[in-house]
Amino acid sequence: MNTSVPIRLVLADDHLVVLEGLEMVLSRFADLEIVGTALGGAEAISRVAETDPDVVLIDLSMPEIDGVEAIRRICAAQPHVNVLALTAFLEHRLVTQAIDAGARGYLLKSASGDELAAAIRTVASGGSTLAPEALPLLAGAPETIGHDLTPREHDVLEHLAAGLSNKHIAAELGLRPGTVRIHVSNILVKLQVENRTAAAVAARNAGLVAAERFANDRPQPDARD
Amino acid sequence: MNTSVPIRLVLADDHLVVLEGLEMVLSRFADLEIVGTALGGAEAISRVAETDPDVVLIDLSMPEIDGVEAIRRICAAQPHVNVLALTAFLEHRLVTQAIDAGARGYLLKSASGDELAAAIRTVASGGSTLAPEALPLLAGAPETIGHDLTPREHDVLEHLAAGLSNKHIAAELGLRPGTVRIHVSNILVKLQVENRTAAAVAARNAGLVAAERFANDRPQPDARD
DNA sequence: GAAGGACACTGACAATCGTCAGGGTCGTTC
């Protein structure tokens, strides 16, 4: 029996061929209707605003406006829209941020089309769903490292992870170098590492700072004082 | 370019839903015949061995046996098979490594299904193709940085990028700390950076050292609740 | 064999980093 109305769906993924693929995979299911697609976060937000769908399936790793930010804005503007986050990699920060931003579910791209459709139905009916692989990340405390950083420490870490010296960080933030040193020292304790280089690596691995996917640009402090 | 025999194709991607999507997108084209799919590098190798296809479309970022290694083995075993590399991100090391390993082409997932099909046809007929975005990475010298490192410098960089101090690196390599300092100093010059932290970041961005993408493992996908 | 270059190593300073022992502000609790 056809339930009266199909689930209206918006898809967002910055990889065109993946987006096309998702579209075709999901169009197999009679109870799902794709009312819009988007190639980026900004596009996703406006597409959702236009079509007011039941469910949004959104990739988290997108340039410019990333998935988490898009989820946040969509949930703020249209709280009745159910958001399902999709991503290629299992990352603690992404899972928690997506949930915090308002996502009703979190799924990996290693799921099958059937699993995806099932998750969409669950989310559409007001339920929530989580990739089984994501559970241990939320349950235990395997990756709670660095989540107790103060705002200032996060500022410093951001610059530190770009390779700046304490002097440059101080100039950038309008502080004394000695002050920056203390922040760095506290960061080392909280990240459980021995020195700033290890901190930079750990911060990137834990996703505490934006990691440049593309190797093209290189942050270079204009030195020579 | 209408031929009686379709192009026989093997697809490999560790994300099941993406793999299904690619399969459906490409099955639209009458001149393409998908003779096998694989969820990982090892599976790709054996699938190619079994089916002896014209073209292999292979994702580069796969766990265990990654795409580059798979390409290398496929090209070694079956040199007549044309390999087309596919990846989500534009990374200098991946492009060059894929080409070195024997790939006839390099495409981004931001390509459309049509572009993908066109690239497959080009590669199948003995040509080669490259994502337009990948060209500047190979053409200019924006990322030739660090390719003139001596073996010893590479050893040191490997440890440095893991966050080790000079003293620890010295102990690890059986050197004096002062010696390590000189290697580090030379590395800084060659990587065009100011300090060791920036060197660690640059080395990872440029793919000069193995960068574990995420801190936690990836359990095997399965199940539906 | 001599000359040259690339590479690895080392000990000496100066600059930078990380730790220590403080002080200041703000908001909460008694």
Add this chain to the structure above:
DNA sequence: GAACGACCCTGACGATTGTCAGTGTCCTTC
């Protein structure tokens, strides 16, 4: 108001880092 804790700031001191000048080895070239 006093006490408390969280956060941010600062100068002084040892430890680490990065630079400099210099030695030894191996390999190629003349």
